[in-house]
Structure formats: structure tokens, C-alpha cells
Amino acid sequence: NQDEEKLTEYLDELEFLAFTAGATVQKRFTQKLTQPDSKTFIGSGKAIEIKEYVKENEIGTVIFDDELSPSQLKNLEREMEVKILDRTNLILDIFAQRAQTSYARTQVELAQYQYLLPRLTRMWTHLERQKGGIGMRGPGETEIETDRRIIRDRITLLKDKLKTIDKQMATQRNNRGKVVRAALVGYTNVGKSTLMNSISKSEVFAENKLFATLDTTVRKVVIGNLPFLLTDTVGFIRKLPTQLVESFKSTLDEVREADLLIHVVDISHESFEDHIESVNHILMEINAHQKPMIMVFNKIDDFSYEKKDEDDLTPSTRKNISLEEWKKTWMAKSKYPTVFISALTKENFPEMKKMIYDEVMKIHISRFPYND
Numbered sequence: 370n371q372d373e374e375k376l377t378e379y380l381d382e383l384e385f386l387a388f389t390a391g392a393t394v395q396k397r398f399t400q401k402l403t404q405p406d407s408k409t410f411i412g413s414g415k416a417i418e419i420k421e422y423v424k425e426n427e428i429g430t431v432i433f434d435d436e437l438s439p440s441q442l443k444n445l446e447r448e449m450e451v452k453i454l455d456r457t458n459l460i461l462d463i464f465a466q467r468a469q470t471s472y473a474r475t476q477v478e479l480a481q482y483q484y485l486l487p488r489l490t491r492m493w494t495h496l497e498r499q500k501g502g503i504g505m506r507g508p509g510e511t512e513i514e515t516d517r518r519i520i521r522d523r524i525t526l527l528k529d530k531l532k533t534i535d536k537q538m539a540t541q542r543n544n545r546g547k548v549v550r551a552a553l554v555g556y557t558n559v560g561k562s563t564l565m566n567s568i569s570k571s572e573v574f575a576e577n578k579l580f581a582t583l584d585t586t587v588r589k590v591v592i593g594n595l596p597f598l599l600t601d602t603v604g605f606i607r608k609l610p611t612q613l614v615e616s617f618k619s620t621l622d623e624v625r626e627a628d629l630l631i632h633v634v635d636i637s638h639e640s641f642e643d644h645i646e647s648v649n650h651i652l653m654e655i656n657a658h659q660k661p662m663i664m665v666f667n668k669i670d671d672f673s674y675e676k677k678d679e680d681d682l683t684p685s686t687r688k689n690i691s692l693e694e695w696k697k698t699w700m701a702k703s704k705y706p707t708v709f710i711s712a713l714t715k716e717n718f719p720e721m722k723k724m725i726y727d728e729v730m731k732i733h734i735s736r737f738p739y740n741d
């Protein structure tokens with residue numbers, strides 16, 4: 370039952386990703402296997418079932434929630450005669466659509482080529498190439514048939530280009546001197562951009578789609594006469610393609626080099642604990658998990674739960690815990706300062722600002738011990 374709940378959540382998220390990329394989802398298929406089929410990922414019966422559905426309903430694309438191996442992708446496309454996207458390709462596509470600076474575009478292009486390289490011989494590259502659509506933006510459109518060597522050269526070139534920009538960005542970061550730097554981190558769509566806007570009164574693009582933020586923005590913020598820099602970073606997500614973790618190194622450098630992390634959580638989301646775990650996992654991967662951190666639980670205006678009757682003795686589940694009860698769980702034992710807010714209604718903003726001020730001040734004082 371719990372497994373099923375998880376599965377629904379995962380597919381909800383995948384559907385949201387598909388929506389962000391511009392697709393509408395008609396039907397979901399699931400399958401229980403002890404292990405994915407090495408040749409086709411799903412079993413042959415399931416493949417036939419999907420194929421028939423696709424035919425009958427003129428479906429254009431089948432999306433898988435995992436990364437498929439190059440041969441699985443090829444076999445599935447041959448068998449089902451439809452364009453197949455996996456989670457990685459879908460995420461890369463969204464990043465490609467949303468990259469705004471030349472740096473971000475270069476990063477995405479690199480990640481797309483790295484994804485493409487072992488998958489060059491795919492069938493739909495011939496069939497579907499002209500049509501475009503999800504998974505076909507970026508390098509896939511024009512250069513898919515050119516040979517691997519050219520792509521490898523391009524990868525080398527892009528890496529060099531990124532290295533140059535990396536250096537420039539590192540210099541820029543150095544030039545920011547000793548001003549305290551705070552970075553907003555958190556799962557995608559939790560409200561980081563909204564919070565950035567309301568704290569710094571700037572206009573950062575916020576919308577209810579995954580990865581609205583791709584490029585980092587840095588703003589100077591002043592709370593109670595204390596200036597510091599606030600960075601809005603790319604949203605983290607479960608199973609972030611490894612190609613992206615690598616190529617977004619610099620974006621993540623902002624996090625790595627921050628003095629203070631402000632971890633934003635969407636507490637109205639059923640899987641918020643999983644989200645926290647995913648974010649902590651990435652922080653660990655980039656070795657930023659020991660930094661001072663503030664936990665900001667956002668969207669309390671949207672928090673809802675299934676109220677239990679007073680004499681109902683059934684045990685608490687994630688679904689029927691009230692906010693007050695949540696606060697007494699592991700949250701109470703957290704070693705980080707914790708605050709519950711709504712970035713939309715600005716509830717508890719003074720408390721949050723005070724918390725940020727206190728943490729920034731601590732770091733500031735450790736740097737300038739003799740000033741007052």
C-alpha cells in the first residue's frame with residue numbers, strides 16, 4: 370500500500386514534468402518486476418499492452434520514469450514503434466527550453482550531447498527528427514546523424530568553454546569579497562523564487578512548473594542594516610540526471626561556496642520529507658552538507674491534512690498529522706533553526722527575517738570580530 374502511494378507520487382511528478390515540457394498525459398502504465406528487463410526494461414506482455422494502447426489512441430510519445438540504457442531505448446522503440454523518452458531526456462529537454470544565459474545553454478547542450486553520444490543509432494532519429502517536439506530540441510535537431518567523432522569534438526569544445534566561464538565566475542565570486550553569502554536551496558517548485566522576490570523585492574520569474582529557475586540570480590539584500598548576498602539556485606530534483614549534476618557544477622558552486630544555506634521546503638507537498646532527503650543527498654554529493662543551514666517550511670497557507678476524530682485511536686499516518694503535530698516530530702530535534710512561513714501571504718516573515726539576520730550576523734561577526 371505504501372509502495373503504491375510512492376508510485377503514485379512518482380508518476381504525479383513525472384506527469385508534472387511532462388506538463389512542464391509541454392505534453393499532456395493520457396494514461397499511466399505500471400508494472401511490478403523484481404528487476405527491470407535488461408533488454409526492454411518492461412516485460413514483453415506489458416510492452417504489447419502499451420503498444421496497442423498507443424496505436425488505438427494515436428499517442429505520440431511514451432515516457433519512462435527511469436533512465437533507460439541505450440539498448441533498452443532502441444529495443445523499445447523498435448518494438449512499440451513510437452517515440453520513447455526517459456526521465457533524463459525529459460529533464461534535459463525542460464532545461465534546454467528554460468536556459469536563459471549562454472552559460473546555462475552551454476551546460477545543457479553539453480549534458481544533451483553526453484546523453485546523446487551512446488544513443489546515436491536510435492530509430493526515431495530518422496522518423497521523427499523533422500517533427501521536433503519534446504526531447505528533440507537542442508543538438509538532437511540538427512546534428513544527430515553526424516558521426517560520433519564530431520560530437521566528441523563538440524563535447525571537448527563545450528567543456529573548454531565552460532571552464533573559461535567557470536574561471537570568470539570564480540573571479541566574480543572572489544570579488545564579492547567578504548560579504549556573507551546565503552543560498553536558497555530546495556526541491557524544485559517549493560517557492561524559492563517567490564521567496565527570493567519577497568525578501569529582495571526583485572522580480573524573479575516564478576511559476577507553477579518544475580524548474581522555473583535554471584540560472585542562478587544573486588541579489589544584495591539588507592535586513593536590519595546588515596547587507597548580505599542571496600542566491601537563488603536551480604531546483605533540485607529526485608534522480609537528477611548525472612550528466613546535469615556534472616555540467617551544472619558551477620551553478621552548484623554557488624551553493625558550495627555559500628556561507629549559509631536556506632533550505633526551503635514545500636510542507637504542503639505530500640512527499641516533502643523525500644524532497645528534503647533528495648536535497649540533502651545532493652548537498653552531500655557536492656560536499657556542502659556541513660554548512661550552517663536554516664530550514665524554512667513554506668506554503669503553510671496551503672497545508673492540509675485529514676483531521677482525526679478526538680477518540681479515533683488509529684495511529685497517525687503522514688496524511689493525518691496536523692502542522693502542530695509535525696512540529697513535535699523529528700522537526701523538533703532538528704539541529705537547524707526552523708521556521709514555518711508562507712511566501713505568498715508573508716505569514717511569519719518577521720520571524721524568518723530575524724532568523725536569517727541572526728545567522729548572517731554570526732558569520733559576519735566571525736569575519737569582522739573587531740568592528741561594531
Ligand code: GDP
Pocket residue numbers: 555556557558559560561562563564574575576577578579580581582604667668669670671710711712713714
Ligand atoms: P521554485 O521552483 O522553488 O523557485 O518555486 P517558485 O517560487 O517558482 O514557486 C512555485 C509555485 O509555488 C508558484 O506557483 C508559486 O506561486 C507557488 N508558491 C510559492 N510560495 C507559496 C506559498 O507560500 N503558498 C502557496 N500556496 N504557493 C506558493
